[in-house]
Amino acid sequence: MLKEEFRSHASYSGQERFLTFPLFVLVIATVTGLTLDKTLETVSLKQLMEFSHLSAFVYGLSVGTFGLMGRQYLERRYGRSNYLVAMPFILPLSFKTTFLGIYIRDAIFYVVLMLVPATGGLVLSAPVMGFSYVSIGLLFVSVMLTFMLGLSMSFLASVMYVRDKRWFGLFTAGIVALFLLHGALGAIPLEAVLPTLGLQMNVRPFPVDAASALLFAAVSVGEVAVMTILAYALVEVRVSVSTQSYPDLLPRYHEKTGWLKGLTRTLFSKELVDLRRSGTVAKMSFSFVLPLLFLSFTTWFVNYGLAIPIGFNTVFYASMVGFIGVMMYSWLNNIDLAEYYSLIPVTVPQLIKVRVSVFLVLTLGISAFFVAGISVLNDEVRYLWLALLVMFVTSLYMVLVLAYLTGLRTNTFLFDTSILAKFSIMSFLPDVCLVILSFTLTTSWTFALLGLALVLSSMSVTSLIMYRGIESKWGRASFSE
Amino acid sequence: MAVIEATDVTMDFGGMKALDRVNITVEKGDTFGFFGPNGAGKTTLIRIMTGQLEPTSGSVRVLGVDVVKEPIRVKELAGIVPEVESPPTYLTAYEYMYFVGKVRNLDDLDGRIEKWLSYFDLESKKGTICKDMSKGMRQKLMLASAFMHEPRLLFLDEPFINLDPIYQKLLREYLEEYVSKGGTVFLCSHILEIAERLCNRLAIVNLGKVALQGRKDELVRGDENLERVFMRAIGGGRIRRPS
Numbered sequence: 049m050l051k052e053e054f055r056s057h058a059s060y061s062g063q064e065r066f067l068t069f070p071l072f073v074l075v076i077a078t079v080t081g082l083t084l085d086k087t088l089e090t091v092s093l094k095q096l097m098e099f100s101h102l103s104a105f106v107y108g109l110s111v112g113t114f115g116l117m118g119r120q121y122l123e124r125r126y127g128r129s130n131y132l133v134a135m136p137f138i139l140p141l142s143f144k145t146t147f148l149g150i151y152i153r154d155a156i157f158y159v160v161l162m163l164v165p166a167t168g169g170l171v172l173s174a175p176v177m178g179f180s181y182v183s184i185g186l187l188f189v190s191v192m193l194t195f196m197l198g199l200s201m202s203f204l205a206s207v208m209y210v211r212d213k214r215w216f217g218l219f220t221a222g223i224v225a226l227f228l229l230h231g232a233l234g235a236i237p238l239e240a241v242l243p244t245l246g247l248q249m250n251v252r253p254f255p256v257d258a259a260s261a262l263l264f265a266a267v268s269v270g271e272v273a274v275m276t277i278l279a280y281a282l283v284e285v286r287v288s289v290s291t292q293s294y295p296d297l298l299p300r301y302h303e304k305t306g307w308l309k310g311l312t313r314t315l316f317s318k319e320l321v322d323l324r325r326s327g328t329v330a331k332m333s334f335s336f337v338l339p340l341l342f343l344s345f346t347t348w349f350v351n352y353g354l355a356i357p358i359g360f361n362t363v364f365y366a367s368m369v370g371f372i373g374v375m376m377y378s379w380l381n382n383i384d385l386a387e388y389y390s391l392i393p394v395t396v397p398q399l400i401k402v403r404v405s406v407f408l409v410l411t412l413g414i415s416a417f418f419v420a421g422i423s424v425l426n427d428e429v430r431y432l433w434l435a436l437l438v439m440f441v442t443s444l445y446m447v448l449v450l451a452y453l454t455g456l457r458t459n460t461f462l463f464d465t466s467i468l469a470k471f472s473i474m475s476f477l478p479d480v481c482l483v484i485l486s487f488t489l490t491t492s493w494t495f496a497l498l499g500l501a502l503v504l505s506s507m508s509v510t511s512l513i514m515y516r517g518i519e520s521k522w523g524r525a526s527f528s529e
Numbered sequence: 530m531a532v533i534e535a536t537d538v539t540m541d542f543g544g545m546k547a548l549d550r551v552n553i554t555v556e557k558g559d560t561f562g563f564f565g566p567n568g569a570g571k572t573t574l575i576r577i578m579t580g581q582l583e584p585t586s587g588s589v590r591v592l593g594v595d596v597v598k599e600p601i602r603v604k605e606l607a608g609i610v611p612e613v614e615s616p617p618t619y620l621t622a623y624e625y626m627y628f629v630g631k632v633r634n635l636d637d638l639d640g641r642i643e644k645w646l647s648y649f650d651l652e653s654k655k656g657t658i659c660k661d662m663s664k665g666m667r668q669k670l671m672l673a674s675a676f677m678h679e680p681r682l683l684f685l686d687e688p689f690i691n692l693d694p695i696y697q698k699l700l701r702e703y704l705e706e707y708v709s710k711g712g713t714v715f716l717c718s719h720i721l722e723i724a725e726r727l728c729n730r731l732a733i734v735n736l737g738k739v740a741l742q743g744r745k746d747e748l749v750r751g752d753e754n755l756e757r758v759f760m761r762a763i764g765g766g767r768i769r770r771p772s
Contacts, residue, residue: 290658290660290661292657292658292661293621293657294621294657296621296624296656297624298620298624298627298628299627302627302631310634311632318617318620321619322617322618322619322620325658326619383618383619384617385618387615388617390579390611391579391604391609391610391611391671391675392629393601393604393632394632524583526582527581
């Protein structure tokens with residue numbers, strides 16, 4: 049299974065390129081380690097640890113969505129690929145055994161992919177910065193436990209989803225409630241939600257409290273074990289054989305999209321049907337709205353919780369919205385296989401461009417609503433026109449950069465370090481400029497406005513180049529995976 | 530008149546030659562059978578001929594169109610049924626036909642959809658999404674969608690697989706009628722009994738090279754059948770049986 053996972057990832061970008069991904073993480077971690085002194089001037093070590101653990105938790109959660117995806121793997125044709133997960137149907141092997149195998153595989157593979165090289169980076173910077181190897185080791189153990197917490201939680205939630213959506217709803221509502229109790233009400237410490245953080249805070253480099261550390265460690269391991277055993281016990285695969293008859297949506301959507309012409313209209317309508325029937329609209333909205341709420345909470349927390357007076361204004365939010373929303377494009381590429389397009393007169397660039405349009409239609413409404421809401425809440429309606437412009441240009445720029453770089457295989461190509469590096473640079477540079485300029489709006493309006501005009505113009509020109517480049521870059525690409 | 534002209538087509542997948550200087554000519558009105566063992570290169574050639582894959586070297590002209598230069602034009606002109614039936618997961622049978630019809634900009638769309646869904650007995654399943662269909666139904670839908678624009682040329686990769694005997698017979702009869710009206714068929718199949726009844730010309734490919742090519746009545750002589758010709762061409766006598 050480990051070999052399958054490795055080959056599956058390596059097939060997207062080639063073995064050598066895929067292997068550079070952990071190298072990329074190692075380099076980033078080394079640089080982070082070497083510049084830690086500077087970082088600690090503005091952020092405390094405790095906050096850094098909280099951030100690391102929250103990131104590892106989210107990483108674990110996202111890796112563990114197998115249970116939900118697994119059902120789609122089994123129900124959906126996967127081109128010429130045949131994953132081992134389907135083996136229980138044809139070999140004397142229980143699905144529970146396969147499930148456990150996948151759980152262990154994911155735990156090992158993704159720890160080795162990210163956490164090991166990240167720790168390696170800190171080890172490399174240790175001689176220069178004087179970090180204790182024991183502290184680094186303890187950090188690795190606690191962060192890995194946090195990752196496992198997210199992974200097992202996600203596996204359990206997935207299993208519940210397949211069994212009974214009400215269980216799933218209750219379970220996820222419980223988790224969200226815990227985070228809200230900490231984040232919004234401050235009623236419980238973060239350690240109560242993530243006991244692994246409690247372990248971290250009671251070992252080096254923090255003041256050592258062995259008894260508390262052991263208690264938190266025991267609770268963490270216990271939680272992981274209980275959730276894993278529960279998931280294992282409850283796992284069940286249901287391949288639905290539906291006899292449902294569906295109304296003809298496509299002609300209706302085609303009728304409603306008369307403002308589009310020809311092939312674009314047909315492809316656009318078809319994408320809308322896919323979005324609705326696959327339930328992706330809800331997933332996309334959730335995965336877009338949640339980060340927006342997270343962003344709002346973070347900035348609120350920085351301003352009022354940490355009492356750091358940073359001028360987060362409407363234009364700042366507008367620039368962030370464009371960057372946050374971009375991954376929604378990858379959802380559009382993951383709804384279904386596209387092999388059947390190779391049988392009809394449609395090209396890859398045509399489909400990419402239609403999906404970019406669908407992305408814009410889906411996100412711009414939510415983004416505009418969010419930005420308008422923030423401007424009212426912040427009493428900054430005077431900035432709204434500028435914020436909307438920033439939001440629109442950033443959204444367009446980001447999706448076109450991503451579409452140009454990854455085509456129809458967004459998730460997979462982002463494992464290619466050269467593409468990831470290009471994407472990071474192309475998104476990071478304008479993002480930094482926009483954030484800095486948004487902060488100067490209140491102090492130097494003319495300078496900020498001129499700066500924003502320059503940045504937005506550059507982004508617009510780049511967007512146009514990317515849009516035109518899609519044709520030449522993907523014109524010969526195949527729809528096959 | 531040559532409908533398909535493949536000249537010295539070579540396909541190299543990173544050092545593995547799937548096709549090695551393949552030359553094939555298919556005339557108008559032919560039912561051309563392209564046979565070979567698993568992994569011989571049949572699907573690769575169909576994918577090249579239909580503009581889904583660019584050959585490493587060589588040229589292919591289909592209905593007078595250079596496939597490498599104008600892959601979309603070939604898809605406009607021909608009907609293609611792939612080896613793996615993979616219609617879009619979330620469209621119903623009706624919607625998929627509607628979608629293909631709109632992409633191809635066909636007139637009398639409802640009439641065509643009704644005709645072909647009825648031909649393949651899919652009317653009762655017109656509201657079923659492809660995800661919920663059996664393999665046979667999906668195969669019928671792929672065939673219906675490839676036939677609906679009444680192309681002059683059909684590329685069929687294992688069209689009989691997954692079909693029950695009733696629809697194997699129906700499809701065979703349709704193809705016979707189609708060719709009698711001037712259509713051309715390029716067919717890959719492992720079901721040699723059906724292929725033998727349908728094809729007038731054939732080629733047998735082995736390890737990426739054409740081992741045998743010509744008119745069926747010249748290649749299948751006396752009391753021989755296509756299976757024996759096939760075995761002879763690929764050196765089937767050397768195949769080891771499991772003990």
